[in-house]
Amino acid sequence: MAVAIVALLGGCVTTQEQRIGAADPADQCRPFVVALDSSGNFFAEDIIKGAVIGASGGAILGGILGGNVRGAAIGAATGAIAGAAAG
Numbered sequence: 001m002a003v004a005i006v007a008l009l010g011g012c013v014t015t016q017e018q019r020i021g022a023a024d025p026a027d028q029c030r031p032f033v034v035a036l037d038s039s040g041n042f043f044a045e046d047i048i049k050g051a052v053i054g055a056s057g058g059a060i061l062g063g064i065l066g067g068n069v070r071g072a073a074i075g076a077a078t079g080a081i082a083g084a085a086a087g
Contacts, residue, residue, distance in 0.1 A: 047084050048084075050083035050084050050085075050086050051080045051081075051083045051084040052080075052083070053083050054078075054079035054080050054081070054082050054083020054084065054086070055076045055077075055079045055080035055083065056076075056079070057079050057083075058075035058076045058077070058078050058079020058080065058082070058083075059072045059073070059075050059076035059079065060072075060075070061075050061079075062074050062075015062076065062078070062079075063075065
């Protein structure tokens with residue numbers, strides 16, 4: 001389940017070309033747009049890392065406290081959401 005969540009979150013990350021379009025040689029502001037857009041990549045990485053760590057920790061705690069696979073799955077989902085929000 002955690003792997004599926006991480007795969008879905010990874011699909012949200014796009015490249016700079018998809019977000020800001022093709023380079024226009026006449027655009028004097030292009031370097032600033034690229035720099036600003038790069039900050040989005042920085043935060044996306046933190047969100048994905050937080051989701052992975054949260055899902056792992058949630059699955060372990062859910063498995064221990066719940067004592068079954070269902071508890072681990074619920075813990076993984078909850079942990080992934082909390083980790084992504086914290087990231």
